[in-house]
Amino acid sequence: MSWKIKALKKSIWVFHINAGACNNCDIEIVNLLTPKFDVERFGIKLVGSPRHADALLVTGVGTRQAARRLQEVYRQTPKPCAVFCMGACACGMGIFEGGYHVAGPVDNIIKEVDPNAIIAYVPGCPPKPQAMISGVVKALAAIDESTP
Amino acid sequence: MIDDVAENLFRILIFPGLFFTLALGLFASWLVRKVSALVQYRVGPPLLQPAWDIVKLMGKEVLIPSEAQKTVFICAPLVGMAGVLLLSTMLWRIAIRPSDVFVGDLIVAVYLMVLPSLALILGGSSSASPHAAVGSSREMKLVLGYELPLVLALIVVIIKSGGVLNLAAISQSAPIASVSGFLAFVAALLCVQAKLGFAPFDIAESETELAGGVIIEYSGVLLAIWKIMQAMMLVALPLFLVMTFLGGFGATAGTWIWGIVKYVILVVLVILIKNTNPRVRIDQAMRFFWVYCTVLMALAILLASVGHRYGLAWL
Ligand code: SF4
Numbered sequence: 001m002s003w004k005i006k007a008l009k010k011s012i013w014v015f016h017i018n019a020g021a022c023n024n025c026d027i028e029i030v031n032l033l034t035p036k037f038d039v040e041r042f043g044i045k046l047v048g049s050p051r052h053a054d055a056l057l058v059t060g061v062g063t064r065q066a067a068r069r070l071q072e073v074y075r076q077t078p079k080p081c082a083v084f085c086m087g088a089c090a091c092g093m094g095i096f097e098g099g100y101h102v103a104g105p106v107d108n109i110i111k112e113v114d115p116n117a118i119i120a121y122v123p124g125c126p127p128k129p130q131a132m133i134s135g136v137v138k139a140l141a142a143i144d145e146s147t148p
Numbered sequence: 149m150i151d152d153v154a155e156n157l158f159r160i161l162i163f164p165g166l167f168f169t170l171a172l173g174l175f176a177s178w179l180v181r182k183v184s185a186l187v188q189y190r191v192g193p194p195l196l197q198p199a200w201d202i203v204k205l206m207g208k209e210v211l212i213p214s215e216a217q218k219t220v221f222i223c224a225p226l227v228g229m230a231g232v233l234l235l236s237t238m239l240w241r242i243a244i245r246p247s248d249v250f251v252g253d254l255i256v257a258v259y260l261m262v263l264p265s266l267a268l269i270l271g272g273s274s275s276a277s278p279h280a281a282v283g284s285s286r287e288m289k290l291v292l293g294y295e296l297p298l299v300l301a302l303i304v305v306i307i308k309s310g311g312v313l314n315l316a317a318i319s320q321s322a323p324i325a326s327v328s329g330f331l332a333f334v335a336a337l338l339c340v341q342a343k344l345g346f347a348p349f350d351i352a353e354s355e356t357e358l359a360g361g362v363i364i365e366y367s368g369v370l371l372a373i374w375k376i377m378q379a380m381m382l383v384a385l386p387l388f389l390v391m392t393f394l395g396g397f398g399a400t401a402g403t404w405i406w407g408i409v410k411y412v413i414l415v416v417l418v419i420l421i422k423n424t425n426p427r428v429r430i431d432q433a434m435r436f437f438w439v440y441c442t443v444l445m446a447l448a449i450l451l452a453s454v455g456h457r458y459g460l461a462w463l
Contacts, residue, residue, distance in 0.1 A: 004207030010200040038190040040181070043197050048359030051211060051367040054204070078209035078367040 008054055008080060009140050011043040015053035015077070019070050019106060021060030025087040025126040029057055037129050044136070055082045061089045061096045062104030070106070071113045082118040082139065083110050086132065088125040118143070164240030166233060173379030174198040176415055180382065183419045198379065202372050210368035215276035224271030225366070225373035231263025232377055236384040239315070243387075243397045243407075246316035253315045254306075257388060258299065261343065264377055265291045268352070271374075272362030283361025286430050287352035290342055293437035294349075298339040300445035301332035305392050307452040319396025326462050328451035333393045335441045335448075337414075340385045341421055342433070345378070348425040349433055386414040 018026055032039045033046060047053055050073045062070060074083070083106070088094035090106045103109060107119045120142075122135035159165055177198045185192025212218060235257060242249050265287060272284035306313065308323040323329030342349035353361040363374050390396065390410050397407035428436070455463030 003203070007200055007204035007207055011197065011204045035189045038185070038192075040185060040193050041191050043193060043200060048355045049364045051365055052360065052371060054208070076211065078211050080208070 004080070005143060009143070011045075012054050012136070013045050013047045013052055014055045014057050014084075015047055015050045015073070016057045017059070017070060017073055019058055019060040019066040019090070019104075019109075020063035020101075021087065021089060025059035025089070028126045028129055028132070029059070029086065031129045032132060037133065039133065050077045053077050053081065055084055057084050057086050058090050058106045059086045060106075061093050061099070061102050062106045062109045063101050064103045065101075067103040067109045070109055074110055074113050074117070080118075082120060082143075083107075084135065084139070085119065085121045087127055088123055091121045091123050094125060159241070160237060164244070165237045168240075169233060169236045169380050169383050170376060173376070173381075173383045174202070176382035177375075177379045179412075179415060180419050180422075183416060184423050187420070187423045198375075202375060205367075205372035205375065206369055208368040210370060211365075213276050213365050216365065217274040217276075220270055220274035221365075222370065224267045224274065225370050225377065227270075228264040228267030229373050229377040229380065231260050231267065232380040232384055235260040235263075236380055236387070239384060239387050239391060242315050243319070243391065246319070246399075249314060249316045252313045254302065254313050254318065254392075257315065258302065261385070261388070262291065262295070264381060265343065267377075268362045271366070272352075275365035277365050279358045279360070279364045280362055283352045283358050283364070287362055289430055289434060290349065290352060293434045294339040294342045294441075297335045297437055297441035297445050300442065300449060301336040301339070302392065304328050304332035304445070304448045304452045307449065307456055310456075315391055319391040322393065322395030324393045324395075326452075326455065328448040328455065328463060329393065331444055331448040331451075333389070335445055336389060336393065337417070337421075338441065339437075340389060341418060342437075343385055344381055344418065346418065346422040348421075348428045350427055351430050351433060382415065386411055386418065389414055 016026070016029055031037065032044075050056070056074065056077060058070065060066065085091045085106045089096060090104075093099075093102060093105050096102050107121075110117050110119060118139075120135060120139035122132055124131050127135070161167060175195075178193065178195055181197065182192040212221060238253065238257065238260070242253065269284045269287050269291075272280040272287065305318060305323050308326065308329055309318045309321050312318060324333045338349075345353050352358075353363065358364070363371065366374060390407060394410045394414075397404050451463050455461065
C-alpha cells in the first residue's frame with residue numbers, strides 16, 4: 001500500500017453535496033459530527049470547498065438540474081478521491097425512480113465524467129449514522145484489498 | 149567558515165528552525181482540536197492527526213484555477229511560511245541565547261508578523277474566485293484594524309522596560325504585573341487571536357459563509373503549506389507574547405519550565421476564547437479594534453508614562 005493511500009485513509013475530509021435529497025439524509029450526515037458519534041476521532045472532517053475534499057458525500061437522486069453541477073464538483077475535486085452515495089435515493093433513485101425530473105442514479109452521473117471513479121453505496125432511507133460509519137469502514141477496507 | 153555555514157544551516161533547518169517549529173506547531177494544532185473537542189464533550193482526534201493531514205495533502209493532486217495568476221498563486225503560501233519560520237527561529241534564538249541579538253529585533257518581529265496576512269491576501273486575490281476575493285478584502289480590513297492596537301500595546305511594553313527595542317532586554321521584566329501592562333496584554337491577546345484567524349475574528353476564512361475564504365481554491369501541496377503556516381503561527385505568536393508580556397524564559401532550567409507552562413496556558417486561553425465566542429461581522433471587528441482597543445491602549449500608554457515618570461512600577 002502506497003503512503004498516499006495510507007495517509008488518505010487516516011485523514012478523510014468530506015464535502016457534502018445535496019443533489020436533490022429530501023434533507024433527511026443531510027440531517028443524518030450532520031449527526032455524525034455531534035458528540036455522540038464524533039467522527040473527528042477517525043480524522044474525518046467536513047470541509048467547505050471541494051478543492052479541500054477527499055470524499056464527496058452525495059445525497060439525493062441527482063435531479064436534472066443538479067446533475068451537471070455534481071459532475072462539475074467531481075471534476076474540481078483533487079484526485080485520489082472517493083464518492084459515497086448516501087441513502088436509497090442516491091444508490092438507486094428510491095421512490096423517485098421514473099420521475100420526470102430524475103437524471104440519476106448518482107453513480108451513472110459520476111461515471112459519465114470518470115468511468116474509474118471509486119464509488120461506495122450506503123442504503124437506507126435515511127441510513128443510520130452507524131450504517132454510514134460502517135459503510136465508510138467497508139469502503140476503506142475495499143481500497144486496501146484492491147491496491148497491492 | 150564551513151563550520152559557520154553548517155551551524156547556521158542546522159539552526160535554520162533543524163533546531164530551532166523548520167523541523168522543530170513544524171513538530172511543535174503540529175502538536176499545538178492538535179492541542180487546538182483536542183481542547184475544542186473536550187469543550188464540546190467530544191473525544192477529538194488522535195495525537196498524530198495534524199501530521200497525517202499534512203502527509204495526505206502532500207499526496208493529492210494540485211489544481212490551479214485556469215483564470216488564476218499562477219506565479220502569485222504558487223508563491224504566496226511559500227512567502228507566508230517563510231515569514232513565520234523566520235519569526236519563530238528568531239524568537240527561539242533570542243530565548244535560548246539572549247546575548248547574540250541585534251538592536252531593534254522587536255521591530256523586525258512586528259514586520260514579520262504581518263507577512264502571513266499579506267501572503268493570504270495575495271494568494272486569495274490571485275485565485276480568481278469571488279469567495280476568495282471577499283475573504284481577501286476582509287483580511288485586509290482586519291489587518292488595518294488590529295495592527296494599530298498591537299503596536300500601541302507594544303509601546304506600553306517598551307515604556308515599561310525603560311525604552312529599549314531589544315527583545316532579550318524586554319523579556320527580562322514582566323509588564324503584565326502592572327495596570328497598564330495588563331490592559332496592553334489583553335489587547336495584544338485579542339490581536340493575536342485575529343492574526344491566528346480564530347473565532348471571534350475568523351472573518352476572512354469563515355467556513356460557513358465563505359467556505360474557506362482566502363484559501364478556498366488551494367489544494368494538494370499548496371494547501372498543505374498553508375496548513376503548515378497556520379500551525380507555525382501557533383508557535384510563534386504565543387511565544388512572542390510570552391517574551392514581551394510575561395517575562396520570557398529566563399536562564400535556568402526552572403524558569404524554562406515555567407516559561408513553557410506560560411506558553412501552554414496562553415495557547416489554551418486562545419483556544420477557550422475561540423470556542424466560547426461566535427464570529428463577529430467585519431464592521432464590528434473594525435469598530436472593536438479601532439474605537440475600543442485603541443482608546444484603551446491610549447489610556448494604557450498614559451498610565452505607563454505617568455508610572456515611569458514618577459517611579460510607580462505598579463501603574
Ligand atoms: S434516501 Fe430517503 S431520506 Fe434520503 S433523501 Fe432519499 S427519500 Fe430522503
